[in-house]
Amino acid sequence: MNQDELKERVAIEAVKYIKDGMNVGLGTGSTMYYAIRYLSERVKNGLNIKCIPTSEKTAEWARTYNIPLTNFSETHHLDVVIDGADEVGPNFHLLKGGGGALLREKIVANATDQFIVIIDESKYVNQLGKFKLPIEIVPFGYEYTIQLVEALGCKATLRQSNDAIYVTDNQNYIIDCDFGMINNPKQLNNQLISIIRVVETGLFIDMANKILVSQSSSGLVEELNK
Numbered sequence: 001m002n003q004d005e006l007k008e009r010v011a012i013e014a015v016k017y018i019k020d021g022m023n024v025g026l027g028t029g030s031t032m033y034y035a036i037r038y039l040s041e042r043v044k045n046g047l048n049i050k051c052i053p054t055s056e057k058t059a060e061w062a063r064t065y066n067i068p069l070t071n072f073s074e075t076h077h078l079d080v081v082i083d084g085a086d087e088v089g090p091n092f093h094l095l096k097g098g099g100g101a102l103l104r105e106k107i108v109a110n111a112t113d114q115f116i117v118i119i120d121e122s123k124y125v126n127q128l129g130k131f132k133l134p135i136e137i138v139p140f141g142y143e144y145t146i147q148l149v150e151a152l153g154c155k156a157t158l159r160q161s162n163d164a165i166y167v168t169d170n171q172n173y174i175i176d177c178d179f180g181m182i183n184n185p186k187q188l189n190n191q192l193i194s195i196i197r198v199v200e201t202g203l204f205i206d207m208a209n210k211i212l213v214s215q216s217s218s219g220l221v222e223e224l225n226k
Ligand SMILES: O=C[C@H](O)[C@H](O)[C@H](O)COP(=O)(O)O
Pocket: 027, 028, 029, 030, 031, 032, 083, 084, 085, 086, 096, 097, 098, 099, 100, 101, 102, 105
């Protein structure tokens, strides 16, 4: 079973947690693309939901697939949030932001008591940090921000897109930081967000309640609960 098939399998399982009348947070990324497509089938068959997207890309997909959207001025609490991740480590701490959407993803995940993360088994790790940690920073004075972050023990690379600096949906920049293996994600997250110029990090500490993992050997989806 290839990785796209694994993504589709786990996405389909996650969408089953969405029930009639719910307010739903929709994450960002290629795994979520499958979830959105499957969810659109259920909406077509009468499922009544309203969704808050975590990125302009997800909002565009939702509109394309006729999924009703809402926003935080209408709704403050979400019944369930579904999102992918770049790595899931011990205690369900997550490393996210490969798609540049970490800030809105964290805001949306923070608005629910049921945050479901969907991954294939290659992303389930013993220690976070093989994937470079994305950090969203304000553009103002970004060169010095990079130095301040590197002083915490990493090599930081300013994310680029089409030969220009990558700009997030929030008009900020992303630095991808190689800290090596991260021994204490909670402490590192606290150190990083104490830098005023850092908006948010891709470390999601104590946020996920449920991880759905698709297994490459069997194609089965394992459910892990906190
Ligand atoms: O900013 C992007 C997100 O954190 C994604 O959830 C993460 O990068 C996983 O994306 P994918 O499902 O494409 O691997």
